Amino acid sequence: MRRLWRWFLVLFVWRAxxxxxxxxxxxxxxxxxxxxxxxxxxVVVGLLALAALSAVGFIVVYALDRLPDQTQYLGLALGxxxxxxxxxxxxxxxxxxxxxDLEDEYGSPDPEAAGQLAQVVSESGSRLRRRRLLAAAxxxxxxxxxxxxxxxxxxxxxxxxxxxxxxxxxxxGRRLVDQHGRPIPAAAIHTQExxxxxxxxxxxxxxxxxxxxxxxxxxxxxxxxxxxxxAVDGIVAYSKICTHAGCAISxxxxxxxxxxxxxxxxxxxxxxxxxxxxxxxxxxxxxxxRPLPQLPLMVDRHGHLRAAGNYSGPVGPSWWGVRNRKVSS
Amino acid sequence: xxxxxxxxxxxxxxTAPFGLKALRYLFPDHWSFLLGEIAxxxxxxxxxxxxxxxxxxxxxxxxxxxxxxxxxxxxxHMSQAYRSTVHLSLDVKAGLLIRQTHHWxxxxxxxxxxxxxMRIVFTGAFRKPRELTYYIGLSILGLALLEGFLGYSLxxxxxxxxxxxxxxxVALSIPFxxxxxxxxxxxxxxxxxxxxxxxMYVAHVFLLPILIGTLIALHLFLVSSLHHTQxxxxxxxxxxxxxxxxxxxxxxxxxxLMFAVFASLFLLGGLVQINPIWIWGPYHVxxxxxxxxPDWYLGWLIGALRLxxxxxxxxxGRTVIPNPFWGGVLFPSIVFxxxxxxxALERRLTRDRHPHNLxxxxxxxxxxxxxxxxxxxxxxxxFMAGSADRxxxxxxxxxxxxxxxxxxxxxxxxxxxxxxxxxxxVELLGNEGVEAxxxxxxxxxxxxxxxx
Numbered sequence: 111m112r113r114l115w116r117w118f119l120v121l122f123v124w125r126a127x128x129x130x131x132x133x134x135x136x137x138x139x140x141x142x143x144x145x146x147x148x149x150x151x152x153v154v155v156g157l158l159a160l161a162a163l164s165a166v167g168f169i170v171v172y173a174l175d176r177l178p179d180q181t182q183y184l185g186l187a188l189g190x191x192x193x194x195x196x197x198x199x200x201x202x203x204x205x206x207x208x209x210x211d212l213e214d215e216y217g218s219p220d221p222e223a224a225g226q227l228a229q230v231v232s233e234s235g236s237r238l239r240r241r242r243l244l245a246a247a248x249x250x251x252x253x254x255x256x257x258x259x260x261x262x263x264x265x266x267x268x269x270x271x272x273x274x275x276x277x278x279x280x281x282x283g284r285r286l287v288d289q290h291g292r293p294i295p296a297a298a299i300h301t302q303e304x305x306x307x308x309x310x311x312x313x314x315x316x317x318x319x320x321x322x323x324x325x326x327x328x329x330x331x332x333x334x335x336x337x338x339x340x341a342v343d344g345i346v347a348y349s350k351i352c353t354h355a356g357c358a359i360s361x362x363x364x365x366x367x368x369x370x371x372x373x374x375x376x377x378x379x380x381x382x383x384x385x386x387x388x389x390x391x392x393x394x395x396x397x398x399x400r401p402l403p404q405l406p407l408m409v410d411r412h413g414h415l416r417a418a419g420n421y422s423g424p425v426g427p428s429w430w431g432v433r434n435r436k437v438s439s
Numbered sequence: 440x441x442x443x444x445x446x447x448x449x450x451x452x453x454t455a456p457f458g459l460k461a462l463r464y465l466f467p468d469h470w471s472f473l474l475g476e477i478a479x480x481x482x483x484x485x486x487x488x489x490x491x492x493x494x495x496x497x498x499x500x501x502x503x504x505x506x507x508x509x510x511x512x513x514x515x516h517m518s519q520a521y522r523s524t525v526h527l528s529l530d531v532k533a534g535l536l537i538r539q540t541h542h543w544x545x546x547x548x549x550x551x552x553x554x555x556x557m558r559i560v561f562t563g564a565f566r567k568p569r570e571l572t573y574y575i576g577l578s579i580l581g582l583a584l585l586e587g588f589l590g591y592s593l594x595x596x597x598x599x600x601x602x603x604x605x606x607x608x609v610a611l612s613i614p615f616x617x618x619x620x621x622x623x624x625x626x627x628x629x630x631x632x633x634x635x636x637x638x639m640y641v642a643h644v645f646l647l648p649i650l651i652g653t654l655i656a657l658h659l660f661l662v663s664s665l666h667h668t669q670x671x672x673x674x675x676x677x678x679x680x681x682x683x684x685x686x687x688x689x690x691x692x693x694x695x696l697m698f699a700v701f702a703s704l705f706l707l708g709g710l711v712q713i714n715p716i717w718i719w720g721p722y723h724v725x726x727x728x729x730x731x732x733p734d735w736y737l738g739w740l741i742g743a744l745r746l747x748x749x750x751x752x753x754x755x756g757r758t759v760i761p762n763p764f765w766g767g768v769l770f771p772s773i774v775f776x777x778x779x780x781x782x783a784l785e786r787r788l789t790r791d792r793h794p795h796n797l798x799x800x801x802x803x804x805x806x807x808x809x810x811x812x813x814x815x816x817x818x819x820x821x822f823m824a825g826s827a828d829r830x831x832x833x834x835x836x837x838x839x840x841x842x843x844x845x846x847x848x849x850x851x852x853x854x855x856x857x858x859x860x861x862x863x864x865v866e867l868l869g870n871e872g873v874e875a876x877x878x879x880x881x882x883x884x885x886x887x888x889x890x891x
Contacts, residue, residue, distance in 0.1 A: 140463075141687060172532060181535045185709005188536070192702035199695035207687035214465045214680045216666055216796045219568075267623040267632070275618055275628050289725075306725050317629045320725035350725055355608030355744065355763050356629055357601050358727040379729040380605060381745045382828070382838065395839070397744060399751030399762040426629065427608035428751050428761035429618040 142208045150205035157198035164191035273438070276424050279312035279319055280405060281439035286310070286321070286347070286415040293414040299325045299345050304362035304376075306350060309417070318425040318437075320350040321405050322359060322376065323415070324387050330373075333404075334390045340406040340418070347405040347417075348391050349425045352378035354398035356427045359385070376402065390422070400428055403437070465682030466689045467669035471562075473696060474555035475576075480700040481548035482655060486648060488541040495527040495534065496520070498593060498640035500633050509717050517721035520595040520636060525717050540708025545587045547704065549736040552580045560781070560811045563799040564668045567792065570782045572661040577778055579654050582647055584736055589643040591714065591734060593636070598714075600722025601731055604629060605744070609767030614760050630724055668798045677796050730828060739818050742825030743770040746845055774818060802864040809861035816856035820848045 168187035171180060203209070238244060268274060286294050286307040299305055305323040308314040328344040340346070350358050357380035365371035375384040375394060383396030391402030403421035410416050420437045449455035466472070499519035505512045507522070509529055527534040556576065559565050565573035588606070592599045607629045610621040624638070625631030666680055675681050683689050707713075719728070733741055743766030752760035785807065786792055801808040824845040831838045 180532070181539075182709050184533055184536045185540075185705050185707075189702045189704075189706030189709060192698045192705060196695045196698035196702055199691045199698065203688070203691035203695060207691060209683055209688045211681055212463075212465055212684055213674070214666070214682070216678055216680055217664070263623070266634075266638075267626040269619050269623050272618050272622070274622070308725070315630060315724050317724055354749075355767075356604035358604075358725050360727045361729060379727050379731060380601060381741070383749065393749050395749070397747045397749045397762050397766075399749055400758075427611045427763065428758050429611040429621075430615050430758060430761075432758045432761070433753065434757055 142210045144208040147205045150201055154198045154201050154206065157194050157201065161191045161194035161198065164188070164194060167191075275426075275429070276435050276437050277318070278420055278425060278437050278439060279309040279316060280417045280420050282417060282419050284309050284312075284417045285410075286323070286407075286417065289314070293412075294323070295413045296342060296345060296409050296415055297413065299323050299415075301325045301327075301344075302362075302364045304360070307347070307415070317351055317356065318349065318421070320358065321347045322350045322362075323347050324362070324374070324376075326374065326388055330388050332389050337390060337404065337406070337422070339408075340404060342407045342409050342415070345407060345415070346387055347407050347415075348376065348385070348387060348402040349405065349421060351426045352380065352383055352398060353393075353400040353402060353426065353428060354378065354381055354383045354396065357381075359402070400433070462686040463684045464663065465666070465680055465684055467667050467675075467680065467682040469670060471558045472667065474551050474558055476693060476696055477700055478548055478551035478555060479655065479659075480697045481544045481551060481704070482651070483697075484544040484701060484704050485541060485548060486652075488537045488544065489644065489648070491537045492527065492541055493644055495523060495531055496593070497523040498636050500595070500636050512717060512720070515721060516723075518595045518636075520593060521716070521721045524594045524596070529717065536705070536709050538708075539711075539713050540704050542591070542713045543707040543711070544704045545590060546713075546734060546736070547700075549580070549583050549587060552576070552583060553736070556580060556778075557811075557815070560778075561801045561808060562668070562670075563795065563804060563807065565782045566795040567782075567786065568665055568794045569661070569668070572658055572665070573782060574779065575654050575658045575661070577775065579651055579658065581775060582651050582654070586643065586647040586651065587734060587736060589639050589647070593639055593643055594714075594716055595636075595722055596716040597719040597722050597726060597728055598716075598731055598733075600630070600724075601727055602733055602737075604724075605741075605763075605767075607631075608761075609744075609763045612761035612764040613768060614764065617761070666796070668796055670798050670800070675797065677794075680796070730832060732826070732829065738825045739774075739822040740767060740771060740825075742821040742823065742845075743767070745827065746821060746824045746842065746849065748846075770821070774814070777814060802867040805861045805864035805868070808864050809857040812860035813853035813857035817849065817853040820845060820852050824849075 164187050168184060168191060171177065171183045171187055174180070177183065235241065287310045288294055288305075288307060291310070293310070294305070294307055303325075307321050307323050308319050312319055314320065324346055326341075326344045326346060328341070331341055331344065331346070333340060333346075348359075350360075352359050357378050359376045359378045361377035361379055363372070363375040363377055363384070365373060374387055376387055376391070377384045378396070378398070381397050383398035384394050385391045385398070385402045386394045391404055393399070393401060400423070403423045403425050405421055406418035408416050408418040420439055424432050424435050424437055445455060445458075449458075497519045501519045502516055503519055503522055505515045505517055505522055505525070507513075507526055507530065509525060512525065524538075528538055529535065559573060559576070588602065592603050592606075607621055607625060610624060611617045613620055622628070625635050626638075667682070669675050669680060669682070673681060685693075720726075732738070744763060745766075747762055747765045749762065751758050751762050799807075824842065827836075827838055827841040827845065830836050830841060
């Protein structure tokens with residue numbers, strides 16, 4: 111036993127000596143010294159524990175089925191976990207590590223290196239005699255290959271086929287239908303109401319498909335010359351797509367008290383372009399620059415509404431030369 | 440243990456000197472330097488939450504009929520894109536939290552970049568040698584706007600469809616090429632071919648994030664190789680930089696800020712509803728709704744579109760410049776163009792070609808502060824004009840009167856802002872001069888008294 115004790119003592123002394131040696135050899139500190147702060151350490155431990163608790167809470171909330179307001183609890187738990195973690199780090203920054211104000215030099219440009227860089231490039235080309243010619247040839251090759259690489263992008267769309275912008279599903283005799291595909295009797299269109307109609311047997315998602323139907327007082331209609339037969343009993347049809355930026359015109363302003371209120375207007379809710387349905391869709395307010403295209407109407411022998419032709423002009427937002435184009439079916 | 444790790448790593452990478460330099464890299468301390476960091480942390484959240492969303496989202500316009508858990512939409516015709524987003528919002532556990540956090544992160548991302556940009560402009564941080572850093576930052580802002588727009592367009596709810604219709608109108612309005620460009624991008628007239636959704640999707644989840652991420656990396660590389668700027672004062676000079684080393688001083692603060700940003704975004708995502716798409720309903724070409732507003736960072740463009748008086752430029756009956764061009768193309772081009780040429784223009788006008796590491800306070804450069812305030816005020820007035828319809832609903836102010844007032848303000852407010860900002864700068868500088876003289880006189884008097 112005594113022998114064991116002696117061995118232990120020797121080991122202890124030897125270790126202490128070695129440690130003393132270590133301290134002696136330790137290099138000077140790089141990071142500045144600061145006082146310990148055991149209470150702040152406890153605070154950080156507490157905050158980390160709360161962060162862990164919140165994260166576990168997130169898992170528990172996630173695992174529960176049919177929990178009302180689950181999204182709110184999930185957000186609270188996950189946000190809370192991150193918030194406690196952030197708080198722990200901020201306490202660490204303020205109390206547990208030193209905030210040193212150190213100096214450093216801003217770098218500066220290195221003209222020598224830049225010069226050598228230029229030298230390497232220019233000397234590498236010193237064997238060349240026809241520099242201009244080579245440069246021109248390289249430029250031609252690069253441009254041609256670049257063009258060849260870009261040209262397949264034309265497959266993305268019919269870049270030159272602008273006729274598609276003026277084609278519409280409307281033609282003389284095509285029936286107007288409601289959103290469920292049912293034909294529309296003229297008698298179903300009432301004043302002060304906006305009715306959306308589509309061409310029968312055509313894609314309702316085409317920009318030129320939807321029209322608005324309105325019934326106005328026949329004596330209030332002042333359509334442009336050449337559109338005398340386009341309205342049926344005061345019922346008019348216009349493209350539903352605003353000529354400014356392509357939104358659907360879904361607001362119908364009707365006068366509550368006609369003598370003093372403003373006349374009826376079709377209003378686009380995107381930028382508030384307003385069109386007058388009494389005068390052929392002319393712009394009365396807002397940024398639109400072109401009247402709404404009008405669709406001529408007629409009534410068949412069953413009393414259903416049909417198109418009597420195509421629109422008065424191209425549908426939707428304007429583009430270069432749009433006014434010179436005619437619509438086609 | 441620590442030593443063993445560092446030496447093991449160094450023996451296999453020879454990066455200890457680099458690591459040492461990185462740990463002792465100095466950060467000058469000012470609260471406004473955190474704005475860019477906030478944007479960076481938002482980007483991290485965007486990539487993480489976006490990846491999760493992509494696991495559930497189906498970018499397809501294939502039509503389907505809804506029979507899910509949200510009864511009001513039962514039987515509605517809609518695209519797969521919209522159906523899958525409603526599904527991930529209402530039926531996937533934590534789906535709504537992640538989607539709303541993604542949306543909030545996008546809004547905060549752009550806001551942080553915009554505020555960061557203001558800090559850079561008002562303090563002259565864009566000056567030589569940091570022009571490249573500045574150009575890259577501006578490019579990130581432009582791409583972030585596009586990325587955000589594509590993000591909420593992909594969902595194919597009513598609002599996103601209306602936004603895409605407007606984008607189509609703006610594309611068409613580009614003189615000469617407009618219709619060709621729109622035909623190319625959309626694959627035909629609006630609403631375009633089915634491939635258009637694939638195009639938006641690959642741009643939103645692949646091309647733009649990679650581009651933005653690369654530019655962020657380049658931006659940070661340039662920031663660190665040139666070092667941060669710093670405000671005047673103390674021992675700071677154009678040559679000498681005073682700051683807190685990244686380790687141990689700066690790291691817990693930056694990480695603390697990062698987790699604070701994460702916390703804010705997830706709390707917003709969980710507690711504050713944003714873009715409840717199941718209420719808007721699916722988009723159809725024939726549908727629209729009143730009071731529609733885009734995300735905040737496109738407010739300046741909708742304001743510009745609404746402010747323009749209604750006319751298309753026509754020459755001999757031929758449409759040359761359709762109306763949306765002014766607000767949708769020219770206006771943002773002017774703003775971004777002005778910001779891009781600013782460093783070169785200022786260098787030329789002030790004949791100041793020296794490198795600058797010390798920041799100006801806004802008052803130190805009254806002209807610059809005045810012009811920047813004028814541009815900011817111009818954009819802000821136009822931004823506010825975009826909310827005139829909401830002001831009508833909430834406050835009952837006539838929409839048309841508001842627009843007329845804004846049309847005047849667009850010209851008057853920047854001039855007043857320039858004059859006022861410049862005046863305030865000059866006064867502040869003058870006060871400082873008076874203060875300095877008073878202090879000097881007092882010291883002189885005390886010295887004289889001491890001698891007497």
